[in-house]
Amino acid sequence: MRAKHMNLLSLNIQSKNWRKYCWDMVTRILFPRNPSAALECSEALNHTQDDRRTTMKRHNQAGFTLIELMIVVAIIGILAAIAIPAYQDYVARSQMSEAMMLTGGAKTAVAEYWMQTGSFPTDNADAGLSNTISGSYVASVTVGASGIVATMNNSVSTPIQGATLTLTPTSTGGSITWECSSDADAKYLPAACR
Numbered sequence: 001m002r003a004k005h006m007n008l009l010s011l012n013i014q015s016k017n018w019r020k021y022c023w024d025m026v027t028r029i030l031f032p033r034n035p036s037a038a039l040e041c042s043e044a045l046n047h048t049q050d051d052r053r054t055t056m057k058r059h060n061q062a063g064f065t066l067i068e069l070m071i072v073v074a075i076i077g078i079l080a081a082i083a084i085p086a087y088q089d090y091v092a093r094s095q096m097s098e099a100m101m102l103t104g105g106a107k108t109a110v111a112e113y114w115m116q117t118g119s120f121p122t123d124n125a126d127a128g129l130s131n132t133i134s135g136s137y138v139a140s141v142t143v144g145a146s147g148i149v150a151t152m153n154n155s156v157s158t159p160i161q162g163a164t165l166t167l168t169p170t171s172t173g174g175s176i177t178w179e180c181s182s183d184a185d186a187k188y189l190p191a192a193c194r
Contacts, residue, residue, distance in 0.1 A: 092157035092188045095137040099150035099165040100180075100190045102133060102141045106148045110169060111176050120147075120169055152184075160184045165193065 109127040114120055121127040124143050133141035139153035147168035154161050163184035169176050180193035 088157060089187060092160050093190065095156045096152070096160055096163070096165065096182075096184065096188050097190045098135045098137045099141075099152060100193060102135050102138050103148045103150050103165065103167050105129075106133065106141055106143055107167060107169075107178065110143060110148065114169070114171065114176060120145075147178075160188050163188075165189070 106124075106127065106129055109129050110121060113127050121143050122145055124131050124133070127143045129141075129143060134153075137152060137156045139151045141148065141150045143149075147166055150165045152160050152163045152165075163182060165180070165182045165184075168179045168181065170179065180189070182189055182193065186194055
């Protein structure tokens with residue numbers, strides 16, 4: 001009889017049913033004279049174990065693994081490394097476009113002066129402009145011998161702080177053409193100035 005139990009024990013351990021076998025043995029020891037109570041107790045314990053296994057499976061499948069989270073963080077880092085510099089360039093370009101807009105008003109005044117006198121004005125007063133033309137990002141717009149110069153202030157993006165945008169007029173057969181130049185990188189200039 002003992003050899004039979006040993007064979008069953010080794011069989012159950014090998015088949016990974018050893019917990020069930022142990023519970024069966026415990027219930028037989030506790031209820032030796034009432035086999036039906038032992039059977040009910042054994043079935044109740046087995047059912048409880050099945051519930052635990054099901055619950056454990058549900059818990060094992062919840063959430064993300066560490067490697068999945070690390071992959072997501074890496075992807076976000078790569079996207080940020082690409083997006084942030086592109087956004088900073090976009091902001092600098094939009095700030096520089098204010099200089100182009102403010103020089104547009106001065107272009108009209110310079111063209112009118114040239115039509116009346118045949119020469120270009122040398123300062124804002126000659127062109128009929130205010131001496132203090134400025135904007136949110138532009139410190140000053142001045143008319144001089146070299147044309148119209150817009151100077152960026154220091155509250156703009158770092159690459160264009162203090163940069164200048166110069167529109168140089170040239171008279172060609174009764175009309176004026178404007179040449180745009182700047183000491184800022186070309187990627188920060190408005191499309192009309194590239």
